[in-house]
Amino acid sequence: MTELGKWLIIVGIVLIALGLLVILFARLHLPLGRLPGDILYRGKHTTIYFPLATSIFLSILLTLILYVIGKWKR
Numbered sequence: 001m002t003e004l005g006k007w008l009i010i011v012g013i014v015l016i017a018l019g020l021l022v023i024l025f026a027r028l029h030l031p032l033g034r035l036p037g038d039i040l041y042r043g044k045h046t047t048i049y050f051p052l053a054t055s056i057f058l059s060i061l062l063t064l065i066l067y068v069i070g071k072w073k074r
Contacts, residue, residue: 032057 025032037053 009030032054033051035051035053035057037056039048039050039052
């Protein structure tokens with residue numbers, strides 16, 4: 001049971017860190033979700049939005065962060 005408790009604490013800390021990053025990005029007025037390459041289709045009765053460029057950017061950013069954490073833990 002102690003392993004589950006530790007795991008939940010770590011997940012909570014990660015969620016707090018991600019929330020703080022979202023707040024920071026919002027205050028810096030970074031155009032996440034409105035990058036060139038994000039797909040937006042507005043039809044007569046439908047709207048389809050797929051943030052392709054934003055997804056790629058966040059994937060690269062998280063990969064770099066996890067790589068640095070992995071190197072730091074060794």
